[in-house]
Amino acid sequence: MHPPPPTITGRTRVFLILGDPVVQVRAPELFNALFRQHGVDAVLVPAQVAAADLLPFVRSVLKAGNIDGLWLTIPHKSAVLPLLDRVDALGRVAQAVNAVRRNADGTLEGALFDGIGFVKSLAAWGVPLAGQRALLVGVGGAGMAIATSLAERGIGQLALFDRDAARSTATAQRLRSAWPVDVQVAPSADPAGFDLVVNATPLGLQADDPLPFDVSRVDAGAAVVDILMKPRPTPLLLACRARGLRAWPGLQMMLRQAPEYLSFFGLQALAQAYDPEQARSLLPTE
Amino acid sequence: MHPPPPTITGRTRVFLILGDPVVQVRAPELFNALFRQHGVDAVLVPAQVAAADLLPFVRSVLKAGNIDGLWLTIPHKSAVLPLLDRVDALGRVAQAVNAVRRNADGTLEGALFDGIGFVKSLAAWGVPLAGQRALLVGVGGAGMAIATSLAERGIGQLALFDRDAARSTATAQRLRSAWPVDVQVAPSADPAGFDLVVNATPLGLQADDPLPFDVSRVDAGAAVVDILMKPRPTPLLLACRARGLRAWPGLQMMLRQAPEYLSFFGLQALAQAYDPEQARSLLPTE
Numbered sequence: 001m002h003p004p005p006p007t008i009t010g011r012t013r014v015f016l017i018l019g020d021p022v023v024q025v026r027a028p029e030l031f032n033a034l035f036r037q038h039g040v041d042a043v044l045v046p047a048q049v050a051a052a053d054l055l056p057f058v059r060s061v062l063k064a065g066n067i068d069g070l071w072l073t074i075p076h077k078s079a080v081l082p083l084l085d086r087v088d089a090l091g092r093v094a095q096a097v098n099a100v101r102r103n104a105d106g107t108l109e110g111a112l113f114d115g116i117g118f119v120k121s122l123a124a125w126g127v128p129l130a131g132q133r134a135l136l137v138g139v140g141g142a143g144m145a146i147a148t149s150l151a152e153r154g155i156g157q158l159a160l161f162d163r164d165a166a167r168s169t170a171t172a173q174r175l176r177s178a179w180p181v182d183v184q185v186a187p188s189a190d191p192a193g194f195d196l197v198v199n200a201t202p203l204g205l206q207a208d209d210p211l212p213f214d215v216s217r218v219d220a221g222a223a224v225v226d227i228l229m230k231p232r233p234t235p236l237l238l239a240c241r242a243r244g245l246r247a248w249p250g251l252q253m254m255l256r257q258a259p260e261y262l263s264f265f266g267l268q269a270l271a272q273a274y275d276p277e278q279a280r281s282l283l284p285t286e
Numbered sequence: 287m288h289p290p291p292p293t294i295t296g297r298t299r300v301f302l303i304l305g306d307p308v309v310q311v312r313a314p315e316l317f318n319a320l321f322r323q324h325g326v327d328a329v330l331v332p333a334q335v336a337a338a339d340l341l342p343f344v345r346s347v348l349k350a351g352n353i354d355g356l357w358l359t360i361p362h363k364s365a366v367l368p369l370l371d372r373v374d375a376l377g378r379v380a381q382a383v384n385a386v387r388r389n390a391d392g393t394l395e396g397a398l399f400d401g402i403g404f405v406k407s408l409a410a411w412g413v414p415l416a417g418q419r420a421l422l423v424g425v426g427g428a429g430m431a432i433a434t435s436l437a438e439r440g441i442g443q444l445a446l447f448d449r450d451a452a453r454s455t456a457t458a459q460r461l462r463s464a465w466p467v468d469v470q471v472a473p474s475a476d477p478a479g480f481d482l483v484v485n486a487t488p489l490g491l492q493a494d495d496p497l498p499f500d501v502s503r504v505d506a507g508a509a510v511v512d513i514l515m516k517p518r519p520t521p522l523l524l525a526c527r528a529r530g531l532r533a534w535p536g537l538q539m540m541l542r543q544a545p546e547y548l549s550f551f552g553l554q555a556l557a558q559a560y561d562p563e564q565a566r567s568l569l570p571t572e
Contacts, residue, residue: 010308028295
């Protein structure tokens with residue numbers, strides 16, 4: 001059920017979501033439905049901005065008096081950092097942000113929510129963090145955000161694997177210098193011996209992709225998360241469920257970070273009222 | 287009656303209307319209703335852009351792949367000209383545009399519609415142009431657009447009055463060099479002897495404003511247009527109607543230029559189907 005139509009007027013506050021491509025983003029559907037539902041006179045619209053155009057675009061649009069902030073998606077999450085006056089701790093460590101707002105004093109502030117969505121999903125599924133051993137396979141943008149939040153929340157042990165070994169090494173160093181956490185570089189993607197195994201690679205998007213790790217080697221009591229949202233279910237989830245493992249897709253990570261955006265943009269009442277299951281029903285094809 | 291709610295997705299085409307202030311604009315209500323009604327996946331959103339920020343803003347936003355064009359209102363109609371590769375004849379003469387689009391080859395093109403809305407309103411009211419004598423009081427932005435369209439359509443005689451005499455003189459010269467039309471500078475705002483008298487000054491917006499000209503001196507058969515839309519009716523319209531003169535407000539000028547925007551942005555089917563009376567009903571407070 002959709003709430004009544006919004007009327008965009010000259011008084012409407014505007015947010016933009018920047019990506020390249022941008023056709024795949026779901027945030028306008030989700031957030032505009034929330035705005036309508038709560039009578040917030042705001043709208044989130046997509047903007048397909050090429051990497052080379054990002055900085056002048058951001059600089060210009062955030063000068064507009066009624067454009068209050070930006071959502072950032074690939075490839076802009078890190079590239080926007082040079083423009084920001086302030087970045088939250090997660091964003092500073094991960095060197096990436098999901099959102100940028102213009103503060104009352106005109107400064108630009110960014111924050112990272114991807115990892116928060118991930119750890120909130122774990123909590124919702126009853127997957128503990130304290131004392132647990134986690135293997136993260138893939139330390140690209142999403143993997144970095146997840147690693148950062150796991151480290152910040154004090155996971156027992158975090159092992160990073162990436163086919164680019166230099167990337168895992170650099171990430172491990174950065175996390176250790178930010179928080180007192182046991183972060184190691186894993187020599188392989190072997191999931192044996194871990195309580196939590198996370199795929200943060202794109203493996204599974206293409207029909208002929210191999211699985212990101214050997215599911216037969218996952219501990220029987222372990223939890224598996226595949227951050228991919230497509231296909232549904234992903235090949236990794238199918239393989240894990242065939243083995244009777246607890247395994248979840250990335251959708252909740254996306255749904256559970258929504259209130260972070262709402263709070264960040266000053267919409268505390270919407271953040272408080274936010275229900276991820278109801279939000280899921282607002283996305284027509286979910 | 288409002289059509290069903292739009293869903294803004296990553297595929298939605300985006301238009302912006304730039305002004306400073308921007309709270310007063312009605313175009314988002316009108317055009318978004320038309321888009322919804324015709325199933326066009328597009329949205330028009332406001333952007334409050336200060337004059338000093340205009341050129342970098344326009345340059346940046348029109349690089350976004352899904353931002354197809356801009357509506358311009360005060361104070362940006364003339365200031366945007368330096369960025370444009372092409373401007374239509376009316377815009378070149380008036381040195382102002384209402385809209386800018388990015389063409390397929392990446393060039394930026396502008397066009398002026400205010401005057402077209404005016405002459406289309408005259409046609410709808412049955413006010414002829416050929417051989418007629420018109421007095422235009424006020425040659426600011428709106429007045430200039432009206433003068434340009436009246437000259438281009440071959441009004442019999444056009445007299446311009448502005449309290450800034452240099453402005454009327456310069457405008458008259460510019461119009462005469464563009465079209466073979468009889469354009470004069472009027473020594474006063476005396477409406478006697480004219481078939482059509484147009485107020486394009488802001489006089490009437492403030493409660494204690496004098497009337498822009500002496501209504502008792504208007505010829506009995508003349509037509510009067512007050513481009514102001516507020517208050518309703520304006521003091522000038524009240525005075526004219528009290529004398530039994532035919533007199534109309536500026537709303538139709540705005541409503542009748544809408545299809546020009548639609549055609550300019552490639553939405554020919556919407557332009558064809560456009561009905562100004564139905565459009566008026568789409569504006570909640572009209």
